[in-house]
Amino acid sequence: MLRIGKLTDYGLVVLNQLALAAAVKQSTDDISQATGLTVATVRKVMKAIVDAGLVIAQRGSKGGYRIARAPAQISVLDVVQAFEGPISLTECSADDNQCEITESCSLSSNWTGINDLLLQVLGNITLDDIRNPDVQESLHHQIVDQLQRIQLVNL
């Protein structure tokens, strides 16, 4: 249904939690308690965002996690890609392009364009935007402004 997975959503929740105390390290247990997610689920979430470089982990006693960059430097696209891999609305626009009906399907390039547009939108919304409720009003304007500046090559 054109939806993103729950884990991606959890990822955003966790990053939000880490951003609340960017300086201190928070353990899996800390995050679990703060967010209401189970420990096991938190572990799974952490793997994705650590691998993506959005969070820095320290092992061992007194270890924990801390956010790798300022929330304004982390886009929703970063988070989505951390969990769902490279975004491609259709297989046509995926890297390993293998459409069997390509002759009759000259529409793939257009999907690619829509895909690019979506990337631009998600890439221009930062974790900071999404965290702060006060920013919601101006966020709309930000997005529209950004879109004006977009240079879509293949649309």
Added chain:
Amino acid sequence: MLRIGKLTDYGLVVLNQLALAAAVKQSTDDISQATGLTVATVRKVMKAIVDAGLVIAQRGSKGGYRIARAPAQISVLDVVQAFEGPISLTECSADDNQCEITESCSLSSNWTGINDLLLQVLGNITLDDIRNPDVQESLHHQIVDQLQRIQLVNL
């Protein structure tokens, strides 16, 4: 991975085929041969777009399908929704909102905003835009123009 199902893609291909000869009725076999899709798959595709009112079916001998509106009156959003139901990126933004961690998850409204933006984008790209390769150049401008006029309530 935030992707649209193959059936949705097929739907666009089939609608394109129907638009090529908007006046004449085309049977399942006709469409199958023209698109390269199997008859069984075409049947499944037709059900969705007929139910959505995008295509008109006539049963019985000499029956067939014809497109219900001009291609310029059919948006990509229409097609996507015909196959994937109402679009909601997260369960938070779905109608039956039942997020278990709502207290710690104040982000839902923002997902809703992104969701709305996506709806606007897809709703403003028509089948006509996507069919005609010559329009691709101006399509980009169209979208940006449309986005400028968007009034996003909850973003």
Added chain:
DNA sequence: TTTAATCAATACCAAACTGGTATCGATTGC
């Protein structure tokens, strides 16, 4: 150096979804 705390890697499972196909019934024109 031992220990306890903590992250890392992997594996597992059930449920849901997806793509693809088949079957039988209902309509309609000739």
Added chain:
DNA sequence: GCAATCGATACCAGTTTGGTATTGATTAAA
């Protein structure tokens, strides 16, 4: 009545997803 055509449904295998558990590696500190 018959042949052509759409409609509804059901089925199945493969994949994905959400959720959980297990075992191993690392580190700080006693």
